[in-house]
Amino acid sequence: MGNQMETHNTENVNDFIVDLSHVKLVNWIFKTHPETAVKVKLQNQQLRTTCMNLLVGIIQKLYHKPLHDLSESELSKVSEDLSDLTKVGFDLQWLSSKLGKVCLDRKNHHASEARIGEIEQQVKKLEVMRSDLKADLEEEKTKLKRL
Numbered sequence: 001m002g003n004q005m006e007t008h009n010t011e012n013v014n015d016f017i018v019d020l021s022h023v024k025l026v027n028w029i030f031k032t033h034p035e036t037a038v039k040v041k042l043q044n045q046q047l048r049t050t051c052m053n054l055l056v057g058i059i060q061k062l063y064h065k066p067l068h069d070l071s072e073s074e075l076s077k078v079s080e081d082l083s084d085l086t087k088v089g090f091d092l093q094w095l096s097s098k099l100g101k102v103c104l105d106r107k108n109h110h111a112s113e114a115r116i117g118e119i120e121q122q123v124k125k126l127e128v129m130r131s132d133l134k135a136d137l138e139e140e141k142t143k144l145k146r147l
Contacts, residue, residue: 016052017045025056033094040089051088054081055095062098067109075103 010017013026014037029036036055042048058078061070078099082092 015048017049018052018056022053022056025059026052029055029059033091035091036094037090039091042088047088051085051090055085055090055092058082058085058095062095062102067102067106068113070102070106075099075106 009020011020011023012018013023014030016026016037018026040048040051042051058081061074061078082096082099086092
């Protein structure tokens with residue numbers, strides 16, 4: 001395709017100009033979720049490329065970024081971006097489901113972290129109590145020996 005946007009660093013994948021570093025991922029999208037771009041009617045190649053880059057960025061965040069590295073604002077932005085892509089014709093139900101799972105996992109992750117913090121505090125208190133009781137025990141044993 002002799003498109004002006006194509007350069008030696010890009011490749012045309014299903015009429016989307018894609019950076020070579022994203023070709024494998026974009027091919028995976030179309031193979032795994034062929035419905036993804038069927039209804040996209042954008043003719044402007046720059047807009048098509050921008051949308052695909054946005055989609056690639058979302059996937060990289062949701063699939064490759066550790067939960068603890070995802071902020072609330074990032075997840076909110078991903079949700080907004082998914083909405084925008086859907087408005088221009090992308091079928092991203094599969095990705096919306098992944099976002100829901102990531103949000104739930106992140107919530108559970110933070111709840112577990114908080115619970116771990118609480119338990120660690122309880123353990124520290126118990127260790128101090130144990131140490132105090134051990135000292136009391138030694139003191140009583142010493143008293144008993146003196147009798």
